[in-house]
Structures are given as structure tokens and as C-alpha cells.
Amino acid sequence: MTALFGRAWRVVATALAFAVFGVGGAALGVVGAPLLALSTVDARVRQRRVQRAIHLSCRFFVWMMRTLGLLSYRVSGGERLLGCGRLIAANHPSLIDAVFLLALMPSVDCIAKRALWRNPFLGAVIRWAGYIPNLDAGQLLSECEHRLRAGRCLLVFPEGTRSVPGRHLPLKRGLARLALRSGAPIVPVCIECRPPTLTKGSPWYRVPPVRPQWTIEVGEPLWPRALVPEGLDPPVAARRLTREIERRLGLASPAPV
Amino acid sequence: MLDRSTILEHLRGLLADMFEIEPQRITPAARLSEDLDIDSIDAIDLLLRLKEMTGQRIPAEAFKRVRTVADVIAVLQPLLPADRVAAASQGSPPT
Numbered sequence: 001m002t003a004l005f006g007r008a009w010r011v012v013a014t015a016l017a018f019a020v021f022g023v024g025g026a027a028l029g030v031v032g033a034p035l036l037a038l039s040t041v042d043a044r045v046r047q048r049r050v051q052r053a054i055h056l057s058c059r060f061f062v063w064m065m066r067t068l069g070l071l072s073y074r075v076s077g078g079e080r081l082l083g084c085g086r087l088i089a090a091n092h093p094s095l096i097d098a099v100f101l102l103a104l105m106p107s108v109d110c111i112a113k114r115a116l117w118r119n120p121f122l123g124a125v126i127r128w129a130g131y132i133p134n135l136d137a138g139q140l141l142s143e144c145e146h147r148l149r150a151g152r153c154l155l156v157f158p159e160g161t162r163s164v165p166g167r168h169l170p171l172k173r174g175l176a177r178l179a180l181r182s183g184a185p186i187v188p189v190c191i192e193c194r195p196p197t198l199t200k201g202s203p204w205y206r207v208p209p210v211r212p213q214w215t216i217e218v219g220e221p222l223w224p225r226a227l228v229p230e231g232l233d234p235p236v237a238a239r240r241l242t243r244e245i246e247r248r249l250g251l252a253s254p255a256p257v
Numbered sequence: 258m259l260d261r262s263t264i265l266e267h268l269r270g271l272l273a274d275m276f277e278i279e280p281q282r283i284t285p286a287a288r289l290s291e292d293l294d295i296d297s298i299d300a301i302d303l304l305l306r307l308k309e310m311t312g313q314r315i316p317a318e319a320f321k322r323v324r325t326v327a328d329v330i331a332v333l334q335p336l337l338p339a340d341r342v343a344a345a346s347q348g349s350p351p352t
Contacts, residue, residue, distance in 0.1 A: 137297035177298050235276050235299050 003209070006069070010207045013068040018204060020064065022121040024057055029124025037128065047130030051107045054129055058103035071197070071211060073100065077218030080187055081105050084151040086221065087182075089175055090189035091168060091249065092157040095198035097191050100216055101155055108153045111140070141178060148182040158245075165196035176241035179224035180234065188219040188249050222248065259337045261285075264330045267310075272326075275299075275306060285327035293326075311336045 028050075036049045065071050081088060081104055088108065090097060098110070112131040117123050132143055144154055156178075159169035179186050192215045193199075195208040228240045269283045278293055289295040295303065304320050307329075313336045323329055 138301050141298065173296055174298065233275065235302055238298075239277060 006211070007207060007209060010070055010211070011205050013065075013070050014204055014207055017061075017065055017068065017070060021061060024061070025121040025125055028053060028057060029122065029126075029128065033125055033128035043130070047128070048107050050125070050128045050130070051109075054125065055102055055106045058099050061099060062103045069211065071214060073214040073216065075100075075104065075216045075218075077220075078104050078216075080218045080221065081153075081189075084153065085148050085182075085184050086153045087148065087175065087179055087184045087186045088153060088155045088189060089158050089186050089245070090155070090191055092159050092162050093165065093191055093196065093199060094162065094193045094214070096214075097157070098155070100191070100214060101189065104216075105153065105155070108155045109147050110155045111144070137174070141174065141181070144178050145182045148178070148184045154178075154184075162200035164201075165199055171242050171246055173238045173242050176224070176238040176245065177234065180228075180237055180241060183225060185221035185223050186245065187221050188245070190217045190219065190249060191215070192217075219248075258334055261330050261334065264333055264337060265326070268326065268329060268333070271306065271310070272303075275303065283326060285325065285330065287326045288324055289326070289329075290324075307333065 032053055033050045036053060037046050039049065040046050062073070066073065081101075088101065088105070090101060102108070102110075110126075110129075110131045111134050112126050113134050116126055117133060132140065132147070134140060148154060156175055158171040158175040160172045161169070163169045175186070178184070193212055194215075195210065195212055196202075197208050197212040198204070222245065224241055227244045228237050232240065265283075265285060269280050272278055272283050272293065272295075273280045276293070276295060276299060282293065287293055289300070300320070300323075304315060304317065308315055311333065315332065315336065319332050323332060
């Protein structure tokens with residue numbers, strides 16, 4: 001009986017959390033970020049301040065979800081996320097992976113897919129934050145390389161989209177291409193959610209029978225040029241590096257459910 | 258103009274070399290993305306190599322509609338007089 005009650009509560013609390021997220025995102029985009037923009041004429045400073053506001057909001061949001069009894073979480077190696085010019089590469093089992101990572105990083109650039117730019121709740125704030133649109137491949141690569149060389153950290157999900165429980169997606173080679181061109185270290189992040197929650201195709205109200213736990217393990221940085229032989233042409237080097245990253249992240253084998 | 262099967266041979270060698278694809282998988286019907294795992298960044302590198310190989314400007318627009326190996330051959334065929342390709346495959350720049 002208590003289990004049923006707990007699950008029912010979590011459905012209600014999930015609805016509440018989605019509402020808070022939507023309203024909060026819109027408020028940041030329409031009020032918060034524009035106000036912050038008044039504080040400086042430098043676009044980069046403005047973007048960092050907006051990103052910091054996003055970071056604090058995500059920290060609050062994660063705290064709220066835990067306090068409402070929606071989830072628990074465990075982070076290890078979080079300090080490896082801090083530093084300059086790093087490529088943060090995480091797998092992507094659930095809808096809120098980015099929220100956890102943004103809660104852990106005061107300032108990071110993200111690649112945002114096309115649909116997000118038109119999203120009524122988040123479109124405005126991601127513009128103010130200076131996130132990178134996922135447009136033409138060549139332009140995307142150049143822009144990302146530019147940011148890394150300027151010392152910015154980049155958050156990427158190399159699977160490209162949320163994976164399905166029990167099966168990782170093959171990694172897209174953009175990560176390897178970018179790492180090899182820029183020389184930036186890759187910080188691998190392994191995210192697990194047990195039982196699987198907010199996965200691709202699963203509706204928001206399908207909460208699991210027990211409170212889910214997210215585990216976020218941040219690994220040691222990988223140095224791309226050390227992982228592939230010298231002198232390979234870029235397409236081949238990117239393929240070898242991608243396989244090596246998959247191997248090290250344990251993505252070559254089926255994911256635990 | 259070169260005939261399609263000759264172009265296919267040259268293209269097969271190029272793709273196998275550039276992207277580590279087994280040559281037998283490179284057929285005219287093979288789709289670049291779904292069958293041969295040639296992504297959009299690979300396509301940029303491929304276009305550059307093809308420009309070098311033919312010594313001609315290949316507009317990116319023409320290449321954007323390319324989906325299969327046969328489509329690539331169709332783009333290349335008008336650009337490949339026999340002597341150019343012979344020079345290119347020997348590694349010397351086309352005159």
C-alpha cells in the first residue's frame with residue numbers, strides 16, 4: 001500500500017517538476033538572462049553569467065527533485081569536470097542527464113539540437129547562453145574547435161540522442177574529429193539510471209516502481225593524440241579513436257540495465 | 258568521358274583507402290551514410306579528395322544531393338577525361 005502511495009506521489013511530483021522546469025526555463029529566458037545582459041557589453045562575459053545562472057538553476061532543480069523524493073543520485077570524480085578546454089563526453093540514458101551535468105559545471109558550452117532552439121520554454125535562454133546550434137557539420141566542428149582553443153569546456157553526448165535501456169548507441173565520430181583537431185582532452189562521463197527512467201519513448205508519467213538512482217562517474221581525461229598512431233589521415237584516425245573511446249567507456253559491450 | 262565501371266573501380270579504391278571500407282561493399286547501390294558509414298564530415302573530406310583527383314571545382318550543392326555510390330559516379334563522370342584520371346592515380350597532379 002505504501003509502495004503504491006509512494007509511486008502515486010512520484011507521478012504528482014514529476015508533473016510538478018516538469019512544470020517548474022518549464023516555467024523556470026521561460027523565466028530565465030525572458031526575464032533573468034536579459035537582465036544579466038544589462039550588466040555587461042561583452043558578449044562572452046554575458047554568456048558566462050547566463051551559464052552560471054543556468055548552473056544555479058539546475059543545482060536547485062536537482063535538489064528539488066531529491067527533496068520531493070523523486071530520485072537519488074551519486075557523483076564520483078566531479079572535480080574532473082572543472083578546468084579549461086575540455087571535451088566532456090557523456091552517455092545519454094535519460095532526459096535529465098544534461099540537467100545533472102549542468103548542475104555540476106558553473107560554465108560550459110553545449111551543442112543544442114535544432115528542436116531546442118524552437119522550444120517555447122528553453123529557446124530563449126539557450127540563445128542567451130551562447131550554446132552552439134547543431135547545424136552544418138563543417139561549421140559546427142569549426143565553432144567547437146574555436147571555443148575549445150579559447151579555453152571553453154564543451155559538453156557533448158556522442159551517442160547523438162538518448163539510448164534505449166540495455167543498449168548503447170554507436171558513437172558519432174564528431175567527438176573524435178574534434179578531439180584530434182583541437183588536441184583537447186576528453187573527459188568521459190558514465191551516467192547510469194536504475195531503474196531506467198525518463199528514457200527515450202517513455203512517457204513522463206511512467207515512473208518506475210521504486211525511486212530511481214542516478215550514478216554519475218567522471219573518469220580520467222583521455223588524451224586523443226596519445227590513443228591513435230601518428231600520421232593517420234583524419235577519417236581513419238577518427239574511426240580508430242572512436243573505437244578506442246567506445247572500448248574505454250565500456251560501450252562496445254551491452255549496457256547494464 | 259570514362260565509362261561508369263572504370264570510375265567505380267577508381268572510386269572503390271579511393272573509398273576503401275580513405276575510410277577503411279572493404280572494397281566488396283562498395284557497389285553502385287551502396288548508400289554512403291547507411292551502408293558505408295560515411296558521415297557528413299567524411300563527405301567534406303571526400304569532396305576535397307575528389308576535387309584533387311579531378312582537378313576540377315565540384316560545387317558543394319551538386320554533392321549535397323548525393324546519396325549512393327552511383328550518385329557520386331554520376332557527378333564525376335562529366336568531369337573525368339581519361340588522361341586526367343590516369344595522371345591522378347599515378348599520384349602526379351593533373352595538367
